[in-house]
Amino acid sequence: MTEISMTVNGRAARASVPDNTLLVDFLREHLRLTGTHVGCDTSQCGACVVHVNGRAVKSCTMLAASAEGAEVTTIEGLANGELHPMQAAFKENHGLQCGFCTPGMIMSATDMVARYRAAGKELTEEAIRHELEGNICRCTGYHNIVRAIQDGAAKMAAS
Amino acid sequence: MSEQGIGARVLRKEDKRFITGKGRYTDDIRNERQSYAAFVRSPHAHAKVKSIDTAEAEKMDGVIAVLNGKQLTDDGIGNLICGWAVNSKDGNPMNMGAWSALATDKVRYVGDAVVLVVAETQAQARAAAEAVEVDYEELPAVVHAVDALKDGAPQVHDNAPGNLIFDWGLGEEAAVDKALAGAAHVTEMKILNNRLSPNPMEPRSAIATYDEAEDHYTLYTTSQNPHVARLVLSAFYQVAPEHKLRVIAPDVGGGFGSKIYIYPEEIACLWASMKTRRSVKWTSSRSEAFLTDAHGRDHVSTAKIGFDAQNRIVGLKVDTIANLGAYMSLFSSAVPTYLYATLLSGQYDIANIYCNVRTVYTNTAPVDAYRGAGRPEACFLVERIMETAARELGVDPAELRRANFIRQFPHETPVIMTYDAGDFAGNLDQALEAADYKGFPARRAEAAKRGKLRGIGLASYIEACGIAPSAAVGSLGAGVGLWESAEVRVNPVGTIEVLTGSHSHGQGHETTFAQVVAERFGLPIDNIQIVHGDTDKVQFGMGTYGSRSGPVGLSAIVKALDKVEAKVKKIAAHVLEVSEDDLVVENGEVKVAGTDRSMAWHEVGLAAYTAHNLPAGMEPGLKEGAFYDPTNFTFPAGTYVCEVEVDTETGETKIVQFVASDDFGTIINPMIVEGQVHGGIAQGVGQAMLENVVYDEDGQLLSASYMDYTMPRADNVPSFAIHHHSTKSPSNPLGMKGCGEAGAIGTPPAVINAITDAIGNNDLQMPATPPRVWAALQAASAKIAAE
Numbered sequence A: 001m002t003e004i005s006m007t008v009n010g011r012a013a014r015a016s017v018p019d020n021t022l023l024v025d026f027l028r029e030h031l032r033l034t035g036t037h038v039g040c041d042t043s044q045c046g047a048c049v050v051h052v053n054g055r056a057v058k059s060c061t062m063l064a065a066s067a068e069g070a071e072v073t074t075i076e077g078l079a080n081g082e083l084h085p086m087q088a089a090f091k092e093n094h095g096l097q098c099g100f101c102t103p104g105m106i107m108s109a110t111d112m113v114a115r116y117r118a119a120g121k122e123l124t125e126e127a128i129r130h131e132l133e134g135n136i137c138r139c140t141g142y143h144n145i146v147r148a149i150q151d152g153a154a155k156m157a158a159s
Numbered sequence B: 001m002s003e004q005g006i007g008a009r010v011l012r013k014e015d016k017r018f019i020t021g022k023g024r025y026t027d028d029i030r031n032e033r034q035s036y037a038a039f040v041r042s043p044h045a046h047a048k049v050k051s052i053d054t055a056e057a058e059k060m061d062g063v064i065a066v067l068n069g070k071q072l073t074d075d076g077i078g079n080l081i082c083g084w085a086v087n088s089k090d091g092n093p094m095n096m097g098a099w100s101a102l103a104t105d106k107v108r109y110v111g112d113a114v115v116l117v118v119a120e121t122q123a124q125a126r127a128a129a130e131a132v133e134v135d136y137e138e139l140p141a142v143v144h145a146v147d148a149l150k151d152g153a154p155q156v157h158d159n160a161p162g163n164l165i166f167d168w169g170l171g172e173e174a175a176v177d178k179a180l181a182g183a184a185h186v187t188e189m190k191i192l193n194n195r196l197s198p199n200p201m202e203p204r205s206a207i208a209t210y211d212e213a214e215d216h217y218t219l220y221t222t223s224q225n226p227h228v229a230r231l232v233l234s235a236f237y238q239v240a241p242e243h244k245l246r247v248i249a250p251d252v253g254g255g256f257g258s259k260i261y262i263y264p265e266e267i268a269c270l271w272a273s274m275k276t277r278r279s280v281k282w283t284s285s286r287s288e289a290f291l292t293d294a295h296g297r298d299h300v301s302t303a304k305i306g307f308d309a310q311n312r313i314v315g316l317k318v319d320t321i322a323n324l325g326a327y328m329s330l331f332s333s334a335v336p337t338y339l340y341a342t343l344l345s346g347q348y349d350i351a352n353i354y355c356n357v358r359t360v361y362t363n364t365a366p367v368d369a370y371r372g373a374g375r376p377e378a379c380f381l382v383e384r385i386m387e388t389a390a391r392e393l394g395v396d397p398a399e400l401r402r403a404n405f406i407r408q409f410p411h412e413t414p415v416i417m418t419y420d421a422g423d424f425a426g427n428l429d430q431a432l433e434a435a436d437y438k439g440f441p442a443r444r445a446e447a448a449k450r451g452k453l454r455g456i457g458l459a460s461y462i463e464a465c466g467i468a469p470s471a472a473v474g475s476l477g478a479g480v481g482l483w484e485s486a487e488v489r490v491n492p493v494g495t496i497e498v499l500t501g502s503h504s505h506g507q508g509h510e511t512t513f514a515q516v517v518a519e520r521f522g523l524p525i526d527n528i529q530i531v532h533g534d535t536d537k538v539q540f541g542m543g544t545y546g547s548r549s550g551p552v553g554l555s556a557i558v559k560a561l562d563k564v565e566a567k568v569k570k571i572a573a574h575v576l577e578v579s580e581d582d583l584v585v586e587n588g589e590v591k592v593a594g595t596d597r598s599m600a601w602h603e604v605g606l607a608a609y610t611a612h613n614l615p616a617g618m619e620p621g622l623k624e625g626a627f628y629d630p631t632n633f634t635f636p637a638g639t640y641v642c643e644v645e646v647d648t649e650t651g652e653t654k655i656v657q658f659v660a661s662d663d664f665g666t667i668i669n670p671m672i673v674e675g676q677v678h679g680g681i682a683q684g685v686g687q688a689m690l691e692n693v694v695y696d697e698d699g700q701l702l703s704a705s706y707m708d709y710t711m712p713r714a715d716n717v718p719s720f721a722i723h724h725h726s727t728k729s730p731s732n733p734l735g736m737k738g739c740g741e742a743g744a745i746g747t748p749p750a751v752i753n754a755i756t757d758a759i760g761n762n763d764l765q766m767p768a769t770p771p772r773v774w775a776a777l778q779a780a781s782a783k784i785a786a787e
Helices: A023-030 A085-092 A102-119 A125-134 A143-158 B015-019 B069-074 B122-131 B173-181 B226-236 B264-276 B286-292 B375-393 B397-404 B424-434 B437-449 B470-475 B509-521 B549-576 B601-610 B670-690 B742-759 B770-786
Strands: A002-008 A011-017 A049-052 A055-058 A071-073 B035-041 B047-053 B063-068 B113-119 B133-138 B164-171 B185-193 B205-211 B216-221 B245-248 B280-283 B299-307 B313-323 B353-360 B452-462 B484-490 B496-500 B528-531 B583-586 B589-592 B598-600 B623-628 B637-647 B653-663 B721-724
Touching: A011 A023, A023 A049, A049 A102, A055 A102, A085 A102, A085 A143, A085 B015, A102 A125, A102 A143, A102 B015, A125 A143, A143 B670, B035 B122, B035 B264, B035 B286, B047 B113, B063 B069, B063 B122, B063 B264, B069 B264, B113 B122, B113 B264, B164 B173, B173 B299, B173 B313, B173 B353, B185 B375, B205 B264, B216 B226, B216 B264, B226 B245, B226 B264, B264 B280, B299 B375, B313 B375, B375 B397, B375 B452, B375 B742, B397 B424, B397 B452, B424 B437, B424 B452, B424 B637, B424 B653, B424 B721, B437 B452, B437 B637, B452 B742, B484 B549, B496 B509, B496 B549, B509 B528, B509 B549, B509 B583, B549 B583, B549 B589, B549 B598, B549 B601, B549 B623, B589 B601, B598 B601, B637 B742, B653 B670, B653 B742, B670 B721, B670 B742, B742 B770
Parallel strands: A002 A071, B035 B280, B216 B245, B313 B353, B496 B528, B653 B721
Antiparallel strands: A002 A011, A049 A055, A049 A071, B035 B113, B047 B133, B063 B113, B164 B353, B185 B299, B205 B216, B205 B280, B299 B313, B452 B637, B484 B496, B484 B623, B583 B589, B589 B598, B637 B653
């Protein structure tokens, strides 16, 4: 067992967990933050993406113990009360259907926008499609996800 | 059209919970004293089970029970069944082999469940499953459908000699042979339809709880049809009596057909919950999903189409071998027969069609309906051979199609169907215009300057949604009726709950269904709640598959709304002392036409429940139910145009334009309908260019993860241009046709027609991966050089 402590969505979280506990299992099973999903077992699908210290991470590839002391943000903590602009953009552009990949998509999207902004690069449609390589959606054909991220990026720039 | 009514692009009511992480999927649920299940699965494609040693596993930490197939059978749990009886041509019934939820004497595919371990934690269950020792005697395996029919092939089931399940035919063979013999031109092709894995992003999951005090079971499960699950689990598998089993399908993360079926895991978890008196939870890993979720397609066909001297089709003859895998899944028999051969007339007026279908067992995962289910196979065959014939005849593929379109409705095809409405030429014209078909030669020339091969391909698809009526499908062997039910409950304050037997797992029913109610009575959409997915709340339902929620599910709601409106008018007429014929319901009021007298909607609701002043003899309350059984299938149709560019050095193919013109009849919410088409097209592109389930010769699944099975990613697909050109279906009250599967049906032939056009070689099978395209390109070049 390992003692871990981290900040999740702005709150301190402490627990004693088996050494091999994955971050995603800590979030889902210990903290009951079930908005972070598990869609595969090879770190391909991206349903489990969260932010660790401000960067998008697939929480199925990281041990909970490796997040010791980290600031973790999940889909539940992305916004304060109101919807985050990217969440609103997914709704307004019909960027989701079954909703299972959606939390990971939104967490990847906000990270993508932040990285491109920091690098001073334009987030084109082609760039968005390339950046989504690690997020699989089976429902939408990505058409409206791309529109949502374009719209969300504009909304984030304006806010 | 109101802002929230039929035809409005209303944003989805259900989205808020999904975008904030508050969706409630089965695996998100955890009961008190939750225990966890893990399955010991066969590593062999075909083997005898000689012995099972569970001693080590039973001693391990946290293990509650280790259960096997003999115990299951001894407890009277029945075998899994196929619910649609299809007879061979000679009248013999299909040869259905036994399928126990936990294998007893023999395993028949890699992943076949043998032992169930229940433990305190998931990790403990999985560790103990690893410790179970099963002694197998390996047997030779057969993987491919064609091989399964060969003399001396390994026998998958003793009661299916030669692995043949049935040998079925539809149409008049002699008439087709005669027509083809007299044809001016005959095009013949071998056409493969590749095996696919449905891959909803949410893996299957089940939580079974037996309540000893109440002698009652609750099953949370990832189902597209919880009532069908309850019926089958009780009536056929005898796991729990129907009145003591509640099945709940909460938020479900996609289905695409794979969550129609009742799988061994749900059966085993329910049974284990009774044995252990614990709530038992199982969630599939993605690897298990690849191994055990029902696959789709897997046809091997030959087809001949004949034309007269005026290029009119005179006959079509098809021979198909369909691989159903190791066991017959719930609707597996219907997919390559009544959902396939019946659509072989396509959009064309063909006097003579004959189709022979042989279904076979192999040592692979069961195959059943996957988005489109039979219709993609039919459409691919018809649209590939039409395109090929046009090339052979030297005519424009669009014009060969147009010359053969059905133009009069209703139209009875030689393969059972009666098409009720459509304007095929209208959809073709719209698609060609939107794709600038005329400008293609210039685009091809421009691409050539850049060293790219540009091609264009069409597909004019038709499909059949909302399988019905029940009496007809019953006469064809279906074990169930295919109606839908609904209940509309108006509360005393005028708000409304609609209970529907349809199930939403991404389709947006909470929004579209509410739009129809809002439009009908002029109420705010937020005053309407759609309830689904719980057998304790909704009395019955057949669920969602085959694009039936609109044409069938919504029609049941409309029928219930009719009854509500009739009672509302009776109450208002009584209170207002007018004739009910003078009343109209609009804008949330019941008005006396031509006057300023009215009752507000909520006043009628309150009057119904206070019952202080109702017409003599009227029962209090305002709640009506309806069952709707359609008079016919609906027939969505349209034309898709795909344009590709091929890199001659690598064979890499890029879709540079994709245009769809669909006829879905009445559209409730265009935003949601377009989303359905986008998703369907992406799955069609997946089948055409990326996806393939591959077993090696020993029956080991090589494509068992997202590292090996190529799911469409965002950069594999373009943006799509979706257009509508609609004719109303006369077979349901709103004139709807169903839109969920069209994209997956029309897309594969459009893509392959485009690629083969680009490379000048028609010999290309799906998925058209870069190596295959490159090889076909080299073969075409070699042929040109030789000539």
